[in-house]
Amino acid sequence: MTELLDTSPLGVVRRFEAAGFRAWPASSVHYDGTWLVRLTAGNAAKRLNSVNPLDPGDNRDLGERIARAARRFESYGRPMVFRLSPLAGPTLIERLNAERWDSFSESLVMMMPLSNAAVDDVMHLIPLKDVGRYVSAAIHVHGHDPSVRPGLSELIGAIKPEVGLFAMEGSGQAAASAICVHDGDLAGLFEVATHQQERGKGHGRKIVLSALKWAKLRGARIAWLQVEADNEPAVALYRSLGFVEAYRYHYRRPSGDSA
Numbered sequence: 001m002t003e004l005l006d007t008s009p010l011g012v013v014r015r016f017e018a019a020g021f022r023a024w025p026a027s028s029v030h031y032d033g034t035w036l037v038r039l040t041a042g043n044a045a046k047r048l049n050s051v052n053p054l055d056p057g058d059n060r061d062l063g064e065r066i067a068r069a070a071r072r073f074e075s076y077g078r079p080m081v082f083r084l085s086p087l088a089g090p091t092l093i094e095r096l097n098a099e100r101w102d103s104f105s106e107s108l109v110m111m112m113p114l115s116n117a118a119v120d121d122v123m124h125l126i127p128l129k130d131v132g133r134y135v136s137a138a139i140h141v142h143g144h145d146p147s148v149r150p151g152l153s154e155l156i157g158a159i160k161p162e163v164g165l166f167a168m169e170g171s172g173q174a175a176a177s178a179i180c181v182h183d184g185d186l187a188g189l190f191e192v193a194t195h196q197q198e199r200g201k202g203h204g205r206k207i208v209l210s211a212l213k214w215a216k217l218r219g220a221r222i223a224w225l226q227v228e229a230d231n232e233p234a235v236a237l238y239r240s241l242g243f244v245e246a247y248r249y250h251y252r253r254p255s256g257d258s259a
Contacts, residue, residue: 010056013086013247016109016186016224017054023181023188024048025158030072032065034058039076042151046105046251047226049073050081056089066095079257085249096252106229106250110243114187114216114223117242118209125210127164127180131156137167137174141195164214168207170195176203180211187215189225192234204237 026038026048034055040048051069073080082101084093128134135152138144156163161183168176175198179190189211194204212223227234229248 009247010086013109014054016111016246017052017085017087019181019183019186019188019224020047020226021052022161022183023159024190025155025160027154027158028076032068033060035065035069037069037072039072039078040151040155041076042154043148044078046081046083048155049076049078050083050251052083052085053088053092056087059089059091062092062095080254082252083249084252086247100255101252102255102257104251104253106248107226108229108235108248109224109226109246110238111222111224111246112241112243114212114221117212117216117223119213119216122209122213123206124213125166125168125207127166127214131165134165134167134177138177138191138193140174141167141177141193142191143196162218164211166207166211166214168203170198170201170203175201176207178207178211180215182215182218182220185219185221187212187220187223189223192225199233204234205241208237208241 021036021038024047026040027042028039030037034053035058036052036054038048038050038052070080082088082096128137131153135149135156138152139146139149156165156179159181161181164180164182166178166180167174170176174195176194178192181188181190189208192204192208215223223243224246225238225243227238229235
């Protein structure tokens, strides 16, 4: 934790942004200056299909670069989207404001030292080795259409750091699921969800703590996650576990577009 506290605010952002790109890899990655353009044919998630500015001072040729990125998105059949963290500079934001780009889906990046996590007495949940079994559980828990199966399976298979796939049962079916990515001293939580009929029973707390216990035993010291700001139950759960806000990001799209 000292390492993070001793760095600048933007240093903290850069560290978690880099970990997020490793943990949730896009199938196509292209740099335009310090803009990271991520596109994924098999998965429509915004995180996997967005322009990610990584240097507040990179403001050259904004019009040309936005147009180039738009062509890349069009070739993938994806709507043009910027994902703006604190690494996006004010000049770019002013440009998007002037062109009346819509702002949507604000998210929090939260963190917690694992020394503060109450994981010692939590149930030891063994990660699933069968990706197909995890994907089936996740589709049920999230209420996804089965058509997402190939894209989700491909995404999980592309993750380079160590991955823990977690699922809990309730009433004979999957009740909660989560992915934990152990990357050095970081433990990133992704796709944490509880089935709508199983909420309020503590499954979310148990699966999060079990995943963090797994990562802590492997040497992780800092837990982190991303959660949509308007998901009040999830934000409340994470705060109750000891997570605090590190920074926020949001998405922008041309006015009238949908993502």
